[in-house]
Amino acid sequence: MKSKPTACFLLTVVLSCVLVAEGNRDVNQEDRTIEWWTLSTGAGEHDPRTDLNRLIAGEFHEQHPHVNIEITPLHVEDFKKRIQIVVQADSPPDLFQSWGGYVMFEFARQNKLRDITYFVNSTLSKLISRESLAVYSYAGKFYGAPYDMGAVVVWYNRKIFEHAGVPVPQTWQDLLYAVRRIKDAGYVPIAMGGKDRWPAHFWWVYLAMRLGGKEAFDTAYGGTGSFTDPAFIQAGRLFKDLVATGPFQEGFENATYDQQAGLMGDGIAAMELMGQWAPSVAKNNATTGKGLPHLDVFPFPSVEGGKGDINDVMGGGNGYIVGKNAPDETLEFLEYFLSEGVQRRLIEDQGIIPVNKAAARGQTGPIATITGLITKATYYQLYYDQYFPFSVGEALNDASLLLLTGEYTPEETAAAINAAWREFK
Amino acid sequence: MENIKTLYSVKKLGLILLLIGPAFALFTTFVVMPVFQGAYYSLFDWKGIGPLNDFVGVKNFVRLFGHEPFRTAIVNNLKVVLFSLLFQLPTAFFFALLIGRQKFPGAIVFRSFYFFPYVLTEIIAGVIWRFIYNPQFGFLTQLSGLIGPEKTEIAMLGNPETAFNAIFVVIFWKYIGFHMILYIAGLQGVPKDLEDAAVIDGASPLEVIWHVIIPSIRNTIMISVFLSVIGSFNVFDIVWAMGQGGPDHSTETLVTYLYNFGYKRFAFGYGSAVAIVIFFLCLVFNVLYQKYIVGDSRS
Structure with missing residues (x-):
């Protein structure tokens, strides 16, 4: 009979531990949703660019089952209007298209973007040259990264x-x-x-x-x-x-x-x-x-x-910048999106000029020439009308x-x- | 007795509110309010982002009237008004007389033929005419190859001197059918015996048109003029599709100017000022028209 309270106590402790552990797991593995705004080519239901983006997001979801990526594909002119509205309403998407320049500077000045300087220094700068990354920086801070960086x-x-x-x-x-x-x-x-x-x-x-x-x-x-x-x-x-x-x-x-x-x-x-x-x-x-x-x-x-x-x-290119409320997983996804494998697929599919140094190797023709020009460039000027x-x-x-x-x-x-x-x- | 009267008027008021209330509320929210909002914005230097805190008074309006492309835009709009009244409406009337009265075989075909352009969306009409005017393979270039010794590339839309006239041709073509149909409808109301009486009195065909037909369809003509003038001030889609106000802002109209200098540059305060000017132009025309022309006919 005496052992009953003890047993109860032990049971309580064990159960609490389990619950706490459960709780901890919940905090770590809580389901996350990344809102990702991309550009479509306007080809409608079977837009090749959107299809590829969905595929890439799906692969990331397989590796990180707790992360869901919601894609909003928009045609470029629609995108330009709608992004102004949602940013102004203080709810920017977690990851969205940007060409850098003035529009991005304005968002940064109004604190609508997440400062990812530490992530750029620790991780992205190993994949991508600093000159290319600099297009997505303002006042010494980095807010995103390019995935396509070309030249006129x-x-x-x-x-x-x-x-x-x-x-x-x-x-x-x-x-x-x-x-x-x-x-x-x-x-x-x-x-x-x-x-x-x-x-x-x-x-x-x-x-x-x-x-x-x-x-x-x-x-x-x-x-x-x-x-x-x-x-x-x-x-x-x-x-x-x-x-x-x-x-x-x-x-x-x-x-x-x-x-x-x-x-x-x-x-x-x-x-x-x-x-x-x-x-x-x-x-x-x-x-x-x-x-x-x-x-x-x-x-x-x-x-x-x-x-x-x-x-x-x-020149200029395309890239993604990170909204101010973006979860950490957004950065992991960005890193995956900029990985060599994904970059090679984008070259084949969309003719981008890769920013990932490893993906740039082994290219031929105009893509190689343009990549060479950008690598040699000491002064890289974004198009004036974007800047x-x-x-x-x-x-x-x-x-x-x-x-x-x-x-x-x-x-x-x-x-x-x-x-x-x-x-x- | 008094009570019944009050009850009756309350009922009547309720009915009035029920009938016009929804339309009135919608009209106020979506038409009247934005006008006042626009008037308010037009006093600020505002980029569409951030608070309205840069009050500039009438500076936007001063800048507007000093701006060369804006003056071009006003002149272009007046040109459309003038050309429409001088050429488009008389031609439409002429066509209506030709094919709207006598029943001859093919009348329906001609009517559909002239009315067809009006059915097309403005943007589509603009795109089609861009092909017609295309300097490399367009109609004029091909024609020059048939007439002249060799093909010359003719770029009507590329030359600031000719671009606006080229666009006016399209406006002429596009809306003539609409006015023609209005006149045809009006002509059906002209009493035949009145015409016969005039002919018996020895009036020539031209005199019949001038003294009998035109006075009889006066109301139709007024509506047609009114729609034409208001439409001319708001002309946008065709001009946009054919050149976005270019080259060199030579084909700018008030509304394309608003789009180019307000919307595209995110200068919403300035754009509002343009909109207010357009609003007042239409308002002034409307008031004068109602007072002197429509009012006249009633008295």
Whole structure:
């Protein structure tokens, strides 16, 4: 009889231990949900990009059964609007698409993002170069990572170059010469989508980079210099020299980027200044529906007397940033998403330029060339129209087209961009 | 007796509330309120994110009227109004006279033919016409190959000088059927004996049109003018589909200007100011029209 209280006590202790243990397990293994907002290609139910993302999320769920990943695929313009609303409502998704630049800076300033600097230092920096990661940093803190990091380069049709008998241009003068020769041979030297305006802004920005280098941009951006500095005005003048040769297709002012890509895909135009996605868009817009195997790339030519280096690169890519309420598992998933295996699948599926160093090995063709350019780059400039706030980006795109159509002088272009930036600050 | 009267008016009031209440509430919430909200936002420099704390007074409006593309937009809108009244509506009336009255074989075919563009969505019409105007393989380029010694690439939409006229052609084509149908409906109400009487009195066909038909369909013409002018101020989809206000903002209209400079740049305070200006233009036109034209006909 005496043993009964003791037995009771023992039983209680054992049971409590079990319960506590159970409780502990609950804390560790509590079900988590990661909200992941991705971009779709707009192909609807069977969007290849979304299908691949679902597959990757599924694999992660297998390895971590307590983590569920909810994907919200959105078309790019929808995404841009909706992300503003949910972030403003203080409930950002845990992991979402970002191009870095001003929009991300603004989110960071308002404390809507999770600072993952320690994770970048401990883990991600072993997979990805610091230069690429830096696109997703603001004021010394890191908020996410890229998975695709490319460069704007001159894409050219090797057959047309051979037919016209011109070598690959090294300098701006070479390029002007090539344009004349290609025009004489009966092709459109450069395809241009003026209606979308940003394809025009690439030219002006690259010229400014070759002329003024990092310093010109940094001083103008910081306020000690200005966008009316000689490098920016000279960029406009050189651009006008190119325009004077009549290098674009007829009606380029109202052509879309898709039309520009179609001219490349159909083998009508010889060159375009475009990012890593160019061949796939050219293929989709070609009347044949097939791509051209002989599209190749060369870096934007150097400019005589310019302070910029030929290895300076303008570009951008795609990445994910982490919302302020994201659980720790989000970081584990991000690491998995950036692993070599996943990166290789994205290369094959979407033609990304890999950021994972191991995945970049063994690539060939334009992908390898672009990767090489980025690796060599000492100054990597995100596209101006992404780097700046919307109002300045729009003014910049506008001014570039006005310059192109002859409405603006180089001085007016520089002044308009400077005014937009001054007004914003 | 008094009680019954009160009861009756209470019942009547209840019925009125029941009938117009829901519509009134919806209209207030979704139309009247946003106008006032917009008017309030237009006094701020606001980027859509963060609090409304940068009060700038009428600065947005001052900037607006000093902005070159905005002036282009106003001129373009007035051009649409003017061209529509001068060319589109008379042509629609002419077609209505031709195919809306006599019963001849094929009248139905012609009617459907002219009305068809109105059925198309604006965006689709714009996209189709982009193909027609395409400088590389479009209609004009092909035509130049047939007429001239060799094909010249003609880029109507690419040239700031011609782009807006090219777009107006599409607006003309798109809405002419709508006005034509209005006039055809109006013409059916013109008493035949009145016309016969005029003919017997020795009126020429033109005189019959001017003195008999037009006065008889006055109300239809007023509606058609009203819809045309309001529509001209709000024209957006076609212009957007054909060039988004470009090249060089030469085809900007008030609404595309609002989209380009308000929405796209996340300048919501400034955009609200544009919206308020459009609202007032339409309001002023509406009030004047009701007072001087519709009012006239009633008295």
